[in-house]
Amino acid sequence: MENLIYIALFAPLVSSLFAGVFAMSPRATFVGVISSILLLVSFFASAQLAYFVYSTNAVIHTTMMPWIMAGDFFVEFGFVVDHISVTMMTVVTLVSTVVHIYSIGYMDHDKSFNRFFSYLSAFVFSMMVLVMSDNFLGLFIGWEGVGVCSWLLIGFWYHKPDVSRDENPSISPSWAANEAFIMNRVADLGMLIGIFILYWSVGSLKYDVVFATLPHLSETVLTTAALALFIGAMGKSAQFPLHTWLTDAMEGPTPVSALIHAATMVTAGVFLVIRANPLFAMTPEVSFFIAGLGTFVAFFAASMALVNRDLKRIIAFSTLSQLGYMFAAAGLGAYWIALFHLAAHAFFKALLFLGAGNVMHAMHDELDIFKMGGLKKYMRWTYIYMGVASLALAGIPVFAGFFSKDAIIETAFNEEAYVLWGMLVVTAGMTAFYSFRQVFLTFAGVPRYDTHHLHPHDMYRYVLIAMSPLALLAVFAGFFKEEFEAFVTHLLPSYHMSEHTHHLVGLLTVIVLGFAIGGIYLAYKKYYNGLKRDEKCENSFIYKLLVNQYYIPHFYEEFIAKPYTMISQKLWQEVDMKIVDAIVDAIAYFFYNSGDVTRRMQTGNLSHYLNWMAAGTAVLLLAAVLFA
Amino acid sequence: MIGLTHYLIVSAILFSIGLVGVLRRRNLLMLFFATEVMLNAVNIAFAAISHYYNDLTGQMFAFFVIAIAASEVAVGLGILIVLYKKNGSIDLDDLVSMKG
Numbered sequence: 001m002e003n004l005i006y007i008a009l010f011a012p013l014v015s016s017l018f019a020g021v022f023a024m025s026p027r028a029t030f031v032g033v034i035s036s037i038l039l040l041v042s043f044f045a046s047a048q049l050a051y052f053v054y055s056t057n058a059v060i061h062t063t064m065m066p067w068i069m070a071g072d073f074f075v076e077f078g079f080v081v082d083h084i085s086v087t088m089m090t091v092v093t094l095v096s097t098v099v100h101i102y103s104i105g106y107m108d109h110d111k112s113f114n115r116f117f118s119y120l121s122a123f124v125f126s127m128m129v130l131v132m133s134d135n136f137l138g139l140f141i142g143w144e145g146v147g148v149c150s151w152l153l154i155g156f157w158y159h160k161p162d163v164s165r166d167e168n169p170s171i172s173p174s175w176a177a178n179e180a181f182i183m184n185r186v187a188d189l190g191m192l193i194g195i196f197i198l199y200w201s202v203g204s205l206k207y208d209v210v211f212a213t214l215p216h217l218s219e220t221v222l223t224t225a226a227l228a229l230f231i232g233a234m235g236k237s238a239q240f241p242l243h244t245w246l247t248d249a250m251e252g253p254t255p256v257s258a259l260i261h262a263a264t265m266v267t268a269g270v271f272l273v274i275r276a277n278p279l280f281a282m283t284p285e286v287s288f289f290i291a292g293l294g295t296f297v298a299f300f301a302a303s304m305a306l307v308n309r310d311l312k313r314i315i316a317f318s319t320l321s322q323l324g325y326m327f328a329a330a331g332l333g334a335y336w337i338a339l340f341h342l343a344a345h346a347f348f349k350a351l352l353f354l355g356a357g358n359v360m361h362a363m364h365d366e367l368d369i370f371k372m373g374g375l376k377k378y379m380r381w382t383y384i385y386m387g388v389a390s391l392a393l394a395g396i397p398v399f400a401g402f403f404s405k406d407a408i409i410e411t412a413f414n415e416e417a418y419v420l421w422g423m424l425v426v427t428a429g430m431t432a433f434y435s436f437r438q439v440f441l442t443f444a445g446v447p448r449y450d451t452h453h454l455h456p457h458d459m460y461r462y463v464l465i466a467m468s469p470l471a472l473l474a475v476f477a478g479f480f481k482e483e484f485e486a487f488v489t490h491l492l493p494s495y496h497m498s499e500h501t502h503h504l505v506g507l508l509t510v511i512v513l514g515f516a517i518g519g520i521y522l523a524y525k526k527y528y529n530g531l532k533r534d535e536k537c538e539n540s541f542i543y544k545l546l547v548n549q550y551y552i553p554h555f556y557e558e559f560i561a562k563p564y565t566m567i568s569q570k571l572w573q574e575v576d577m578k579i580v581d582a583i584v585d586a587i588a589y590f591f592y593n594s595g596d597v598t599r600r601m602q603t604g605n606l607s608h609y610l611n612w613m614a615a616g617t618a619v620l621l622l623a624a625v626l627f628a
Numbered sequence: 629m630i631g632l633t634h635y636l637i638v639s640a641i642l643f644s645i646g647l648v649g650v651l652r653r654r655n656l657l658m659l660f661f662a663t664e665v666m667l668n669a670v671n672i673a674f675a676a677i678s679h680y681y682n683d684l685t686g687q688m689f690a691f692f693v694i695a696i697a698a699s700e701v702a703v704g705l706g707i708l709i710v711l712y713k714k715n716g717s718i719d720l721d722d723l724v725s726m727k728g
Binding site (some may be wrong): 602611 | 647650651653654720721723724725726727
């Protein structure tokens, strides 16, 4: 079994190093093929481990080597394969494999093809470290690793110049990459503090040890640690107020958005909350804060998606919104439902993004859905895929999203958090509306693009076939809900609806479905037969507010970035140049000048040297006499 | 009675004379003489202290100093002759070619 663990973990690393060797050479298809094969190997190993854990209920611990030994501080490179991590491993490697194969087609014309695969596989490796580690420090290393890979991949087309915010809200790939990295760094400080607090009060970083010691810790320590860890999760999962980076991260190539900014990395925050569930279960205030924030973000992000015109940004907002749902579930104590939604979401959201990639490919990188339309004739398979994914996202029965999202909304009702419940229900309606607004504007109606120059065609066949596993899972994953529950609740606390909720389940489902179908119907009415622009609506205050993302990016620019730049300028000119630099320069000048003065001792006359020597000896003798 | 102190005083006086010679003289040959005076001042001290402690090490050391001083002078005088042939002077003030 240990071998399988190492194969699952290190196959992506080997793939990354292999592709890295060819980073500087011209595009070579075999690099992509071999990377994909290695990822497939990793997936098979993970699937086999999943089967092993499923059939034997065993938890595998393995220690690769000791890592840090400094006094009492001792950490090992240890990995744990249990019900939670094996679920994550399977989801991550499956989506990664699909995305790798997809990228062979999507990045076909890019001259940095090989480099792309190197980064992508490196990301998968970091993600595997993150989910498999058996201690907080290993998790943190993976956490930072995915951050770095995300930075590399968002800024993959770093040569694009900066443009104004009105022209492109994310300014440029390198700007977006830096924004994502810096925002995550802010949140990571919180996470580090959380880890420090846990180490300080427990004396170990191993999950098992930490969770076993929790009942002996004071409430203040628990609350602070939980809150600090959650701040880290907020950054990685782009929760308000650290959410702006996620939509800007869409500057990266679309496979990256599918893999990192939809299916895997951004769910790391949810994973952390699920992994540390004993801690969060003991801190009800923090948990309720998580649920409240999650619900708020679900609603808040969905509202921005309603009016956005950018194909990828709409999906990014919906990712944000769905992450909010996951946090709502985790915060309300339904950890297994959060994990279930995480997995289901990974499948249909990756599918949706890859579909969007196909559309971009056909439209020559045009992203404005107002300039598309009528694509279903040319791109039948992509239409089906995106339709399926959107149905799943909207939570229509049979599709995966229905089972997971409905369960979350029920949980909110069951916990008697009726405000949260109401918001989540309304959000479900909004989700359905914006998903189908996007699908209809892209695929239905008449073409609004330049039909003389653009002749859209679907992606390569092998790419479409590679996407099919995701489509199948987006449709069927929901049917495994009970098996999934039985599987993960070996480790996670089980969650049952009360009798009262149980009686109302039918009614609740109907309400949610009513909102979802209402949303789809509205989108159908408004957009299926082409785009009719409503000037009055587009000039209204709310529309403008939503289009500008509640002016939060502007707010950050004006009240954080600009003052910070100003303070930095001042500190540079006043403190750095006039104090720090001046001191260093003074020391240098002192030595330079003293050398210049003492240079005159060197007359070339032996007699003078002898005099100096005698004087020196005399001084030394004097010193010896005085201080001995 | 002449004791250790007297010898050490003689040695110190001789050493000082040598030192002044080294510091004040400009003639390279005189410098050699002055160094020899200093070395022999040290030899006196060695011999005297050796006798005082009844330990032969000091006297042995004095012999070594004499031997090394002799060879040093041999080499030094050789260089001195070369210098004189080259520059026509052994005055230190004339030999200033390594000014920093």
